[in-house]
Amino acid sequence: MSSHGNTYSYESDSNSDIEDSRHLNQASPALNHQKDSPRPLIDSVRNAWQTRSNPSYDLLSSGTRADTEKHPHSVQMALTVVSAPRFRRYVVVYLSLFLLCLATWKWILYPRLQERNTLLRALDPATAEESGGWFGSSSPPALDGLILMKNLNPELIPDALGESDGQTKSRKRLVIVGDVHGCKDALLALLDQVEFSAKEGDHLIFTGDIINKGPDSSGVVDLAREKSASCVRGNHEDRILLLRHEMERTKALDGPQKGDKQIYSSKQLRERELARSLSKKQVEWLEQCPVILNIGRIPTMGQVVVVHGGLVPGLELEEQDPASVMTMRTIDVDTHLPSPESNGLSWAKMFDKHQSILFKSLQTAKEDPLSRTITAVYGHDAKTGLKIRTYTKGLDSGCVKGGKLTALVIEDGGKQSLVQVRCRDYTSG
């Protein structure tokens, strides 16, 4: 703009101020006139804006004058600052910074603090007194027809490092697989991926719900039997097995009865069909799956336990309520009553916190803190999906609904790794 400043002076023939702007755009033709008319700049000034009645000018001038009179000096300065582009830029920057801080607090920091407080309150013995006792103050109800707990054969547990890399090169791995739900293809692909070999010291463990929902439940049971796998009782095994006995009792195993369609929902009819389709051998195999599989101590991990749903923190394994172990997702802060509902404090979060507090309190003691901690490997919670914490390992990544099938592989020395395969959506179509 400044380079064209001097061209203004040569616009003598122009009789309007407004024309100036037009000439700005035609800078180069104006430059050609430079030498012809060397008149002083002042001569070309015309105060046409004063003589002519131009409403826009009038309004502007009168307005400014009024402002100046109305506001004291400081306010005017403030107004100038506010209207400055730099100030406006800063406002935008600071405002967004403030909003960012607010969002961080509201959605990240505050919930975390809240959660931490909740966890600490949940685990504070004073809460137990306040609420009149925690879950587990009654003797656990004894249920007939299911095995509460089993210990894994100690020979299958991975060794500490150094023990195995001597002359006998024994490699041991535990391959713990999340909810299969009859997705045999995905299971085969996963076993392929981990290069599973029982001969070379691998042992397969399921976190329950290997049947129902998916396409080939009995195929998965047969595969599990063939691989001499271990399994815990999931809520689906539990339901189907109970149903199976009910149908045995009422002699309904031969085939669908007349009127079944009227009294049972489509979900119930599917469950009945599955209960009917299982062979006696498959039922026997599923029946021997305990609610809690105690793997025992794994080097660098401490005691590891496999369940389908979860465990109530602070309760001995023998004191756990079997139906809750198969179904829990959340836990009540005040009473520690577990619930299958998804909304609430995750049992796993609380369990993990409980164990880490225990670990810290034991660190000062002489004994190995790992000798008292428990790591729970579980399934059941496809909604949350894969969730790995120090003391809880949630492996249900929703295979049957087109998610993934996950295996937690534990090797000698307690080295853990995750292996996943994609699943197609078995529930649609």
Added chain:
Amino acid sequence: MHNFIPSLLGAFGVFTTTLAQVSTPPGASTALDRIANANKPTFADVRESVAKQYEEEGPLPTEKYFHESRFHHHYDDRFANSTLPEEQVIPHLIALVQAYLKTMRAIGAETWIMHGTLLAWWWNQKIFPWDNDLDVQVTEPTIHFLADYHNFTDHHFEIPGVDGGRTYLLEINPNHVVKTTEDWLNVIDGRWIDKSSGLFIDITAVRPDVAKRASGHPEALMCKDKHRYKESDIFPLRNSYFEGVPVRIPYNYAGVLREEYGSRSLTNTEFWG
């Protein structure tokens, strides 16, 4: 046309029980054997009526079938004039529920414990020391089965320490065919009565909630006492023990109890105190 054969068989059932009743059996176990061997129809024998939807029958009753007693609402005053001494209540209730569970098992009638009795089971698999009533439920086919084949049957049990044993009466409310909760006078579908003391167990039938099912809840169940359940919360029933005898328990027992009594009922040792 369905009703004709069952009522004949039912008459036969009453007849045989009454006959067997005359010769007093020497022990409780033999009493059960007798029940099982007395050609008494079991549920499995008459199973064709299982897969059936029961229609509402008859007009809305205007009278109450099971009357409250004059002296205490937990006693049947046709069999007693006064309450038992307090220390005898619990032993009577224990024998009462044991006899009920054994008999239902012998005739193949599916029954399970509910309400306060289920809560007592949760805590110690025994009756609470302060209890004075018991609650059990049956399915709709079972209440029809009991009404058609076992109504007004006497069941005698020898009980250790009780001279002459005790006889229990199974009585089904004829209004069990009225399904609506509007029949508030007859919310109890049957009674298992200790004829020696008048103490009894309330039997309630759980039925499909037709109205709720029509509005998109395929598993809705209801009782005439307006309790509502989801089929998958009760079935398949679990197996456990109550007062030392096998008992059936709702599938989602913890959820059912939490729904009815709140979570503290399952954890608070002072809940009833």
